[in-house]
Amino acid sequence: MTNSLRGFRDILPPDSELFARIEAAARVVFGLYGYQELRIPTLEQKELFVKSTGDTTDIVEKEMYAFTDGGGREVALRPEGTPGVVRAYIQNNLAQTGRNGKYFYLGSMFRAERPQAGRYREFTQIGAEYIGNPAPAADAESISMLVRFLEKAGVAECSVVINSLGCAECRKAYREILLGFLRGKAEKLCEPCRGRIERNPLRALDCKTDGPWLTSEAPKRALCPACETHFSGTQRLLSAAAVAYQVNTSLVRGLDYYTGTVFEVRSGALGSQDAVCGGGRYDDLVKSMGGPAAPAIGWAVGLDRMAMLLKDKPAPDTAPRAFVIAAAKEAGDRAFALLTALRADGISADFSNFELSLKSQMRSAGKSGAAFALLIGEDELKAGTAAVKPMKEGGEQFTVPLAEAPVKIKELLRGI
Numbered sequence: 505m506t507n508s509l510r511g512f513r514d515i516l517p518p519d520s521e522l523f524a525r526i527e528a529a530a531r532v533v534f535g536l537y538g539y540q541e542l543r544i545p546t547l548e549q550k551e552l553f554v555k556s557t558g559d560t561t562d563i564v565e566k567e568m569y570a571f572t573d574g575g576g577r578e579v580a581l582r583p584e585g586t587p588g589v590v591r592a593y594i595q596n597n598l599a600q601t602g603r604n605g606k607y608f609y610l611g612s613m614f615r616a617e618r619p620q621a622g623r624y625r626e627f628t629q630i631g632a633e634y635i636g637n638p639a640p641a642a643d644a645e646s647i648s649m650l651v652r653f654l655e656k657a658g659v660a661e662c663s664v665v666i667n668s669l670g671c672a673e674c675r676k677a678y679r680e681i682l683l684g685f686l687r688g689k690a691e692k693l694c695e696p697c698r699g700r701i702e703r704n705p706l707r708a709l710d711c712k713t714d715g716p717w718l719t720s721e722a723p724k725r726a727l728c729p730a731c732e733t734h735f736s737g738t739q740r741l742l743s744a745a746a747v748a749y750q751v752n753t754s755l756v757r758g759l760d761y762y763t764g765t766v767f768e769v770r771s772g773a774l775g776s777q778d779a780v781c782g783g784g785r786y787d788d789l790v791k792s793m794g795g796p797a798a799p800a801i802g803w804a805v806g807l808d809r810m811a812m813l814l815k816d817k818p819a820p821d822t823a824p825r826a827f828v829i830a831a832a833k834e835a836g837d838r839a840f841a842l843l844t845a846l847r848a849d850g851i852s853a854d855f856s857n858f859e860l861s862l863k864s865q866m867r868s869a870g871k872s873g874a875a876f877a878l879l880i881g882e883d884e885l886k887a888g889t890a891a892v893k894p895m896k897e898g899g900e901q902f903t904v905p906l907a908e909a910p911v912k913i914k915e916l917l918r919g920i
């Protein structure tokens with residue numbers, strides 16, 4: 505027996521139905537906001553992530569599934585969606601040919617992290633990117649769409665935390681202040697942080713080990729007047745959109761490309777892996793990747809963690825409505841035709857194996873959770889009828905002409 509790899513899992517029913525429900529909610533809500541789906545490749549040139557996500561980030565430095573393929577190309581399984589979306593935007597000239605710069609994606613991401621509850625090596629994200637609008641309304645729209653999506657999917661008790669990292673100028677000034685502070689604390693820092701503070705001091709604030717104490721001790725960031733106005737405008741519009749949020753000036757996101765607004769959605773119900781979603785502005789990324797100057801904002805939700813939050817919600821009933829049984833040796837073909845007719849009429853129907861005994865087929869019908877069993881035995885075969893047996897205790901069996909079976913079943917289902 506060859507098992508699956510560590511951190512790579514099978515998502516079985518009913519969890520798979522939860523995932524489908526979340527995806528359906530996303531499509532409905534995103535449609536209201538004018539987002540279109542972008543299907544991007546799973547495998548890209550490694551360089552794409554090194555240049556965009558950033559080579560001092562955990563994602564690229566430690567967690568990326570990167571390898572040399574048979575043709576000697578340096579490739580990587582995507583650890584996140586934004587770089588691929590930005591590449592697609594540039595490569596396909598979507599700035600000119602696209603509708604409004606609003607795109608969503610959905611699919612597997614890969615990170616070689618230590619597997620634990622809510623943390624896998626292959627996991628699913630839904631992400632939304634809004635490229636080309638620099639105004640606070642874009643930030644507020646993006647965050648409110650996220651909140652409405654979480655609500656629609658049935659996720660409650662989440663908190664939205666926002667911050668602004670400021671523009672390149674604000675960050676440059678803060679970088680110097682922070683670097684001075686970190687150099688003074690070098691001997692207290694963990695090994696990886698000591699190695700990277702000179703390259704990217706902000707990353708230390710996002711470190712899983714040193715982040716918590718650093719964010720309380722380090723000097724707080726300051727914003728230039730333009731960034732301050734943008735951030736307060738975003739907050740005003742979030743309130744206008746009835747989105748509840750908290751400002752946390754210690755929130756730094758682990759990716760290099762963020763500028764201005766950053767945010768996270770967390771849920772206490774998740775334990776230590778409490779982040780459901782992360783996102784922010786990336787005003788310089790499109791240009792730095794070789795595209796037009798196109799300020800942008802986006803986020804990605806982890807479906808695996810979202811599904812954990814929905815686990816206790818009643819799952820949609822996916823049991824078949826009808827279960828067809830052949831109760832005589834020659835009744836199989838007729839039973840198969842009935843199964844086909846029921847489905848054609850929109851009634852979910854199932855069967856087991858017409859060649860097995862009545863008892864065995866009845867057992868399968870019970871296991872299926874169907875509301876009605878439809879039996880065709882010798883008598884029914886002769887008369888052109890089916891026997892309908894309600895599976896609920898005490899239900900009375902009766903006979904219907906075959907042609908009327910779908911209509912009759914629909915009528916009965918309405919009464920349940």
Ligand code: ATP
Nearest residue numbers: 615622623624627779780781782804805806808809
């Ligand atoms: P964390 O701090 O939990 O490592 P992150 O900052 O690395 O999260 P992002 O890159 O912002 O996460 O990804 C967005 C979302 O994707 C996260 O909020 C989380 O729900 C989900 N996610 C990230 N990594 C994993 C993983 N290894 N397994 C499952 N879900 C994940």
Ligand code: MG
Nearest residue numbers: 562563617758
């Ligand atoms: Mg992570």
